[in-house]
């Protein structure tokens with residue numbers, strides 16, 4: 001049976017680790033042609049080699065570098081039908097202790113990064129028959145949490161950026177965001193490596209477990225296929241029931 005992404009060419013950022021990597025793996029299994037981008041050169045090359053993809057070392061906050069990679073990726077794949085923006089960083093500090101340079105960096109990577117990628121890929125997305133944009137936001141986009149002024153502002157901005165893209169780029173390009181809860185990746189290792197913290201975090205969600213990168217990859221697959229063909233400008237919590245309260 002043909003994969004659900006057969007014939008589609010997709011650029012995934014943050015693909016060296018965590019959700020970006022799980023998305024790349026699932027999309028490769030589903031037959032997508034993939035261009036992978038990450039700050040971590042060694043990591044992204046290793047994943048690209050494993051999946052038969054092209055990999056690029058690039059900082060998503062560097063607009064010129066992103067433009068150059070988008071052009072190379074488009075040439076390598078013969079076009080781009082979709083992007084998934086998974087690259088991101090998290091700094092948790094009470095306001096007043098959060099350094100302005102941490103704020104700047106979170107905004108630059110988590111919000112301006114996806115802008116740079118979508119902007120650079122836009123001519124190719126416009127040339128595609130039915131293109132998709134998937135942005136990995138966070139439950140932090142939906143509800144306030146202590147110590148996350150910078151992170152939550154960047155992710156709320158990303159969710160609203162995505163909604164507005166849905167309007168501006170329809171009908172041929174759909175844009176949706178995913179709002180993961182606590183997912184077991186490098187970013188949250190500090191939390192789930194400690195059994196007591198991990199149990200407490202799981203206890204707070206209806207489904208009584210932390211999420212896995214594959215939980216998010218399945219949602220990204222949905223938004224990257226015609227299964228979500230009448231859905232744009234929305235944000236989907238993938239959080240085991242953390243954010244509804």
Ligand SMILES: NC(=O)c1ccc[n+]([C@@H]2O[C@H](COP(=O)([O-])OP(=O)(O)OC[C@H]3O[C@@H](n4cnc5c(N)ncnc54)[C@H](O)[C@@H]3O)[C@@H](O)[C@H]2O)c1
Pocket residue numbers: 013014015016017018019020037038039040043058059060061085086087088089090109136137138139179180181182183184185186187188
């Ligand atoms: N883990 C969670 O619980 C959680 C929850 C909600 C949202 N998120 C979001 O999900 C996304 C994926 O995070 P993850 O948990 O898989 O983390 P991760 O740390 O495992 O992976 C993030 C990847 O992004 C890359 N990256 C960081 N800065 C970059 C830059 N400037 N340019 C290019 N690549 C860069 C890193 O090298 C890494 O490979 C992030 O946007 C994160 O904010 C994570």
